[in-house]
Amino acid sequence: MAQVDTVTRILDAxxxxxxxxxxxxxxxxxxxxxxxxxxxAVNYHFGSKKAxxxxxxxxxxxxxxxxxxxxxxxxEQQHPDTILSIxxxxxxxxxxxxxxxxxxxxxxxxxxxxxxxxxxxxxxHLRKFLQTEYRSLFRRVMSLxxxxxxxxxxxxxxxxxxxxxxxxxxxxxxxxxLRAIVEHDFDTKCTEEEVVGYLxxxxxxxxxAK
Amino acid sequence: MAQVDTVTRILDAxxxxxxxxxxxxxxxxxxxxxxxxxxxAVNYHFGSKKAxxxxxxxxxxxxxxxxxxxxxxxxEQQHPDTILSIxxxxxxxxxxxxxxxxxxxxxxxxxxxxxxxxxxxxxxHLRKFLQTEYRSLFRRVMSLxxxxxxxxxxxxxxxxxxxxxxxxxxxxxxxxxLRAIVEHDFDTKCTEEEVVGYLxxxxxxxxxAK
DNA sequence: TTTTGAGTTAAACGTATGTTTCAAACAGTT
DNA sequence: AACTGTTTGAAACATACGTTTAACTCAAAA
Numbered sequence: 001m002a003q004v005d006t007v008t009r010i011l012d013a014x015x016x017x018x019x020x021x022x023x024x025x026x027x028x029x030x031x032x033x034x035x036x037x038x039x040x041a042v043n044y045h046f047g048s049k050k051a052x053x054x055x056x057x058x059x060x061x062x063x064x065x066x067x068x069x070x071x072x073x074x075x076e077q078q079h080p081d082t083i084l085s086i087x088x089x090x091x092x093x094x095x096x097x098x099x100x101x102x103x104x105x106x107x108x109x110x111x112x113x114x115x116x117x118x119x120x121x122x123x124x125h126l127r128k129f130l131q132t133e134y135r136s137l138f139r140r141v142m143s144l145x146x147x148x149x150x151x152x153x154x155x156x157x158x159x160x161x162x163x164x165x166x167x168x169x170x171x172x173x174x175x176x177x178l179r180a181i182v183e184h185d186f187d188t189k190c191t192e193e194e195v196v197g198y199l200x201x202x203x204x205x206x207x208x209a210k
Numbered sequence: 211m212a213q214v215d216t217v218t219r220i221l222d223a224x225x226x227x228x229x230x231x232x233x234x235x236x237x238x239x240x241x242x243x244x245x246x247x248x249x250x251a252v253n254y255h256f257g258s259k260k261a262x263x264x265x266x267x268x269x270x271x272x273x274x275x276x277x278x279x280x281x282x283x284x285x286e287q288q289h290p291d292t293i294l295s296i297x298x299x300x301x302x303x304x305x306x307x308x309x310x311x312x313x314x315x316x317x318x319x320x321x322x323x324x325x326x327x328x329x330x331x332x333x334x335h336l337r338k339f340l341q342t343e344y345r346s347l348f349r350r351v352m353s354l355x356x357x358x359x360x361x362x363x364x365x366x367x368x369x370x371x372x373x374x375x376x377x378x379x380x381x382x383x384x385x386x387x388l389r390a391i392v393e394h395d396f397d398t399k400c401t402e403e404e405v406v407g408y409l410x411x412x413x414x415x416x417x418x419a420k
Numbered sequence: 421t422t423t424t425g426a427g428t429t430a431a432a433c434g435t436a437t438g439t440t441t442c443a444a445a446c447a448g449t450t
Numbered sequence: 451a452a453c454t455g456t457t458t459g460a461a462a463c464a465t466a467c468g469t470t471t472a473a474c475t476c477a478a479a480a
Contacts (some may be wrong), residue, residue: 166380209415
């Protein structure tokens with residue numbers, strides 16, 4: 001049986017470590033050690049650490065992107081002229097995320113962490129990368145949300161959208177820690193699905209406040 | 211007129227730079243250069259970079275902490291046995307934040323960024339620091355929220371609280387960038403007060419969803 | 421068989437980092 | 451004025467980092 005590809009092993013290791021310790025705090029040496037790969041392999045295959053970070057992100061983003069697009073496409077074919085509710089929209093996105101991260105729970109965290117960094121890091125490279133890769137999907141979702149909330153002023157809708165984004169990004173990226181707290185304080189275990197089940201109604205209620 | 215204290219100059223410079231570039235990405239040399247202070251001063255006065263980060267945070271947290279406590283105290287004295295609504299609670303917190311960050315808008319961002327890091331960074335030093343410094347205020351606010359949302363299950367309330375926290379942390383820590391986007395896309399300027407004015411109803415509606 | 425070229429390896433490079441050192445400057449006290 | 455404890459200064463230290471180099475491996479092509 002053949003070993004897994006070097007590139008894949010690097011991406012896997014980087015994904016885990018980035019999610020666990022962040023980007024600046026994770027060195028190429030740690031990554032290549034865990035991947036059981038020579039240090040130079042990262043620069044050989046990806047060019048630089050920045051490019052690796054983007055590649056880790058792209059490996060997640062690509063399938064997610066396509067899945068949301070295609071599921072929206074088929075829905076619009078089957079139910080044309082239907083206005084989706086906020087809950088529906090969120091469910092589409094959540095379902096795509098779940099199916100992309102299936103069996104690898106740290107990928108969600110890393111995606112969300114990256115999202116947060118992209119917004120926080122003023123002139124960072126992630127921001128531009130994310131914006132160019134993301135733009136058309138972002139616009140599409142945003143126009144669905146607009147149809148679902150016709151009474152909202154554009155500026156307020158923009159902000160509420162980012163309130164939602166923030167809620168999701170923060171919660172999902174620190175899911176591990178929060179679940180540990182729940183287990184300690186309430187003697188209960190929460191699955192990711194349950195947390196998302198809590199999250200969506202919160203977001204939906206928030207965006208249609210008043 | 212005497213120069214500003216070295217310690218204060220370091221804290222001011224660190225605060226700005228941390229808010230702008232993050233913690234790992236800001237070096238002591240950059241900080242001391244902006245503060246116009248010798249490199250060794252940080253280690254002399256604070257001991258380490260970690261300690262400096264905590265000091266930056268503590269300078270904000272202390273006054274904020276006291277302000278929330280005292281304003282809650284006086285309110286409870288004047289209106290005993292009154293159950294505060296979620297909006298009221300949020301307004302208390304928001305007012306304290308506004309008054310502490312007044313005239314220095316980057317302090318809010320750095321506080322929120324730190325908050326985010328504290329939750330994301332698994333075994334980070336920030337988490338413990340924040341928890342010990344924060345614990346009693348956190349409990350107090352949490353018990354007020356509990357009274358304001360008696361129908362909520364404890365676990366779901368916990369999650370919704372962190373959904374709120376996430377929304378606020380994400381939005382306020384990337385406020386600068388988001389406002390720039392608003393200005394570009396909508397030709398409108400948003401003050402921080404306006405954003406908070408958008409945020410609080412969103413949060414309140416979210417936490418009492420269904 | 422020889423050649424080729426992508427992939428891997430160990431080592432080194434240059435740089436930036438946090439921290440330490442120790443002498444000089446300073447401020448307050450006696 | 452001399453002493454004392456605190457603060458500053460320039461330099462060095464040790465280390466960790468991302469990246470580059472050049473020799474080597476090895477399978478497929480010629």
